[in-house]
Amino acid sequence: MRPGIPVILTDATRQWRALGKWSPAWMKANFGDRTVQIDGKDYRMDAFLDWVERSTPEDPAPYLRNYVIREHFPELVDDMRPLPPYFGANWLARKYLLPNVHRHLNRAAELELYVGGSGQSFPVLHYDGLGSHAFLMQVHGVKRYIVYPPEQTSFLYPTPGRRNISQVRDLHHPDLQAFPLFAQAEPTIFELHPGETLFVPSGWWHTAEILSPSITVSINTVNQWNWNALVRDLTYNHPVSGLLRHAYLTVAGLMNLVG
Ligand SMILES: O=C(O)CCC(=O)C(=O)O
Structure with a gap:
């Protein structure tokens, strides 16, 4: 975390009941009659999960992603214990005096759910907001x-x-006329398997392609190693209020450090 290098952890979720239990079939049996919203459209979970199972690159199932687990599937929370100590003290989940800062940061600390099928991908290459690290x-x-x-x-x-x-948008067939420097970009490409946790450090660009019916959980974290990146993210493009925010967040960071 400190040098900002991605890592695959192989023991972080070893004790999670979710492993070996959660699958599209299990979700269908338990939540089949619920409705989920994906890209503005409603789907019944049973129909969506059937599509996930038969998903292909030609007919990819929609991708349920960034779904706050505590809000939408509170029954799943107990299957994700204990939370890996690797997350460290997550400053996103602390208390902040400014209500909008508090809401924004606390929301970003939520565990999120991703369910999708073969041939589907995360829609964009990106790095996570708030200068945060991601664990997948x-x-x-x-x-x-x-x-x-x-x-x-x-x-x-x-x-x-x-x-x-x-x-x-299309990393495999990039438009090099429009984006000529992309030819110089050198990706690291690897697979993530059940039980493995990917650590994506603050500022690292990433995206995902689904190779088989897949369930992933993510969390974002901020601590003393990337608090400055959060301050930059929240003050960038706010020339006036940015100064005040910067002062507030600098003090809040110091309080996090001692508290
Ligand atoms: O689909 C994935 O696993 C990538 C998720 C991701 O990068 C994100 O939510 O920021």
Whole structure:
């Protein structure tokens, strides 16, 4: 975490009941009659999970992603204990005097659920907001991750106004006329298997491709190693209020350090 290098942890979720228990079939048996919203459309879980099972690159199931588990599937929370000590003290989950800062940071500390099938991918190459680290816990199925270090940002064409999202949408067939420097980008590509946890450090670009019906859990964390990245993220593009925010967040960071 301190040098900012991605790692695959092989023992972080060893004690989770979710492993070996959660699967599309198990979810269908337990939550089949619920409705989920994906990209603005409603799906019954049983129909969605059937599609996940038969998903192909030609007919990919929609990708249920970034679903706050505590809100939507509170029954799953007990299956994710204990939380790995690797997460460290998560400063996102602390108390903040400013209500909007408190809500924003606490929301970002939630465990999130991802369910998808073969041929589907995370929609964008990006790095996570708030300068946060990400931990991605693979519970079922196999995913391919593609990551690039922060030093390669200039090859990845950040979107103006949303600079943590790359303008390059198809990494396998990039438009090199529009994005010529992308030819110099060097990804690291690897698979994540059930029981493995991927640590993506602050600022690392990443995206995922689903290779078989897949269930993943994620969490974002901030601590003394990336608090400055959070302060930069929250003050960037706010020339006036940015100064006040910067002062407030600097003090809040110091209080986190001692408290
Ligand atoms: O689909 C995935 O596993 C990637 C998730 C991700 O990168 C994110 O939610 O920020």
